[in-house]
Amino acid sequence: MKIAFSPPYIDKDVLEEVQDTLQSGWITTGPKVKLLESETAKLASVKYALCVNSATSGLMLAMHWFGIGPGDEVIIPAYTYAATALAVIHLGAKPVMADVNPDFNINVDSVKKAITKFTKAIIPVDIAGLPCDYQELLDLISSPEIKSSFNPQNEEQMKLGRILLLSDAAHSLGAVYKNKPSASIADLSVFSFHAVKNVTTAEGGAICISLPKSFSESDVYAKMRLMTLNGQTKDAYSKSKVGGWRYDIVLLGFKMNMPDVCAALGLAQIRKYKDQLLIERKRVAMQYLDRLRQYSWAITPTLKNQDKESSYHVFALRIAGFTENQRDRLIEKISKKDVSVNVHFIPLPMLKYFSDSGYRIDDYPNAYNCYKGEISLPIYPQMTSEMVDFVVKTLADSYNNVSCI
Numbered sequence: 053m054k055i056a057f058s059p060p061y062i063d064k065d066v067l068e069e070v071q072d073t074l075q076s077g078w079i080t081t082g083p084k085v086k087l088l089e090s091e092t093a094k095l096a097s098v099k100y101a102l103c104v105n106s107a108t109s110g111l112m113l114a115m116h117w118f119g120i121g122p123g124d125e126v127i128i129p130a131y132t133y134a135a136t137a138l139a140v141i142h143l144g145a146k147p148v149m150a151d152v153n154p155d156f157n158i159n160v161d162s163v164k165k166a167i168t169k170f171t172k173a174i175i176p177v178d179i180a181g182l183p184c185d186y187q188e189l190l191d192l193i194s195s196p197e198i199k200s201s202f203n204p205q206n207e208e209q210m211k212l213g214r215i216l217l218l219s220d221a222a223h224s225l226g227a228v229y230k231n232k233p234s235a236s237i238a239d240l241s242v243f244s245f246h247a248v249k250n251v252t253t254a255e256g257g258a259i260c261i262s263l264p265k266s267f268s269e270s271d272v273y274a275k276m277r278l279m280t281l282n283g284q285t286k287d288a289y290s291k292s293k294v295g296g297w298r299y300d301i302v303l304l305g306f307k308m309n310m311p312d313v314c315a316a317l318g319l320a321q322i323r324k325y326k327d328q329l330l331i332e333r334k335r336v337a338m339q340y341l342d343r344l345r346q347y348s349w350a351i352t353p354t355l356k357n358q359d360k361e362s363s364y365h366v367f368a369l370r371i372a373g374f375t376e377n378q379r380d381r382l383i384e385k386i387s388k389k390d391v392s393v394n395v396h397f398i399p400l401p402m403l404k405y406f407s408d409s410g411y412r413i414d415d416y417p418n419a420y421n422c423y424k425g426e427i428s429l430p431i432y433p434q435m436t437s438e439m440v441d442f443v444v445k446t447l448a449d450s451y452n453n454v455s456c457i
């Protein structure tokens with residue numbers, strides 16, 4: 053049996069929605085993007101969600117909107133995908149890394165230690181789909197001591213009056229935090245619709261807006277949308293209407309808009325996400341938990357607790373007592389049996405670009421401990437019970453093989 057890691061969910065509805073767009077005479081940003089935005093906003097329980105061409109773009113755009121740039125610091129976890137850090141660097145700001153908890157998510161005490169008068173944002177990352185400790189983070193940045201060291205440089209920063217909480221929710225579409233969709237908690241939350249995500253537009257993302265009352269969210273949405281379209285007052289769809297040719301460029305924007313043909317893919321999936329696709333993911337995760345319970349070496353991930361429920365994006369297993377080298381050998385053995393597994397993630401300080409920039413893994417011991425035995429198992433709605441059992445059997449056989457050497 054051959055098991056893929058994370059194939060996209062392409063059914064008849066997806067094909068029909070894409071075909072409808074292709075035949076409509078309009079394939080870039082237009083009505084399908086609007087529909088995907090409203091479905092995303094509904095799922096996240098926010099008024100506005102803005103579609104963009106990737107989560108990386110969404111993070112950059114959110115920070116650009118907040119005026120983050122050279123001289124500013126942004127706190128991120130050392131354990132994440134590189135895009136979280138690269139988005140900060142592209143804006144000219146400095147990523148300051150914090151260590152993580154055993155659940156892979158950013159550690160609030162480590163964040164507290166990293167805050168300086170230059171800190172403009174914190175980007176917690178919902179690793180594997182489990183929401184971060186948002187209430188603790190909000191309490192921290194709203195505390196009088198931390199607020200008094202915040203040094204606003206523009207109108208948006210003055211209006212917020214504290215550090216921006218920008219969630220990297222690339223993995224956590226549909227996750228729950230204290231009985232609410234987790235993307236409704238931080239000021240801004242950015243989903244990814246990349247090809248391996250729970251809902252995909254091939255490449256894409258969305259920014260969910262949940263700012264304090266001092267902001268007009270519709271104005272923020274409109275300004276960010278302008279920023280996805282070169283700062284141009286009219287999108288191509290409006291310009292294509294008869295007589296609608298005149299436009300202006302009113303601010304320094306990027307080109308980060310999502311095309312309708314991509315939105316169509318995600319639209320057909322998101323419509324059945326909560327009632328079908330997410331439930332199927334959970335079924336797979338529960339079967340893994342059940343089958344792995346018998347193995348004392350299997351440290352299964354936190355998927356649900358009193359405050360949180362994951363989006364079941366990645367099944368981030370850890371192998372107790374394994375060194376990095378043993379884990380790598382285990383992956384080799386499993387791969388030979390045609391089961392595709394993965395590692396989420398190599399901590400940033402272990403990647404050349406970041407170690408060349410002076411970050412050291414020794415400063416993030418928990419990130420290293422999470423990484424060294426981590427092995428992500430395939431999880432997606434199309435997985436049958438037989439497929440899950442096959443993955444577990446392959447894993448257990450391979451474990452016995454590696455651990456007895």
Ligand SMILES: Cc1ncc(COP(=O)(O)O)c(C=O)c1O
Binds near residue numbers: 245
């Ligand atoms: C944690 C995290 N943040 C950001 C991204 C970037 O997402 P995108 O590929 O949509 O830019 C990813 C992509 O895998 C990710 O895993």
